[in-house]
Amino acid sequence: MPYLYAVIERNGVLAGVVGDPPGSLWDHEAVVEAVMQDGAVLPMRFGSVVDDVEAFLASRRASLVAALSRVRGAVELGVRPAADDRDAPSSGTEYLMRRVAFDRVHVPLSSLARASARRVHGFAYLVDAGAVDAFRSRVAALDPGLVCTGPWPPYSFVEDA
Numbered sequence: 001m002p003y004l005y006a007v008i009e010r011n012g013v014l015a016g017v018v019g020d021p022p023g024s025l026w027d028h029e030a031v032v033e034a035v036m037q038d039g040a041v042l043p044m045r046f047g048s049v050v051d052d053v054e055a056f057l058a059s060r061r062a063s064l065v066a067a068l069s070r071v072r073g074a075v076e077l078g079v080r081p082a083a084d085d086r087d088a089p090s091s092g093t094e095y096l097m098r099r100v101a102f103d104r105v106h107v108p109l110s111s112l113a114r115a116s117a118r119r120v121h122g123f124a125y126l127v128d129a130g131a132v133d134a135f136r137s138r139v140a141a142l143d144p145g146l147v148c149t150g151p152w153p154p155y156s157f158v159e160d161a
Helices: 025-036 053-059 061-071 092-110 129-142
Strands: 003-010 013-019 041-043 074-081 115-119 122-128 146-152
Touching (some): 003 061, 013 061, 041 061, 074 092, 092 122
Antiparallel strands (some): 003 041, 074 122, 074 146
């Protein structure tokens, strides 16, 4: 069965990026990031295999085209509090207070993004590729204790395409 790294669309034609299974999650990520350089990409989850790539693409054509349209021209950026074990919360109350404080920066950041998604330790934002520097500047201005990672392929915004 073919290993499916990602789905792309070129000149109106959907295509699967397939190959041998990667040796690691990082190998999978490297392929998806390379493909991302050439245009919109829907990264598949690590370990995705399909019996028939053409049948997979045909059966999900409408949702795949819609998902590609959603992410075209954008990248994923992650924002989380800086991890520092020396500054770990000393209680559940302190942890929740920090989380509430972090959630307050979400509103102004989400206004700069097409979409956002909560993650375990922060948020993911779908940001226009041309607005990455402005987004990073806003993160730094809101709270210098935040870490902004990316740009990444839009893993958090593929949904169930």
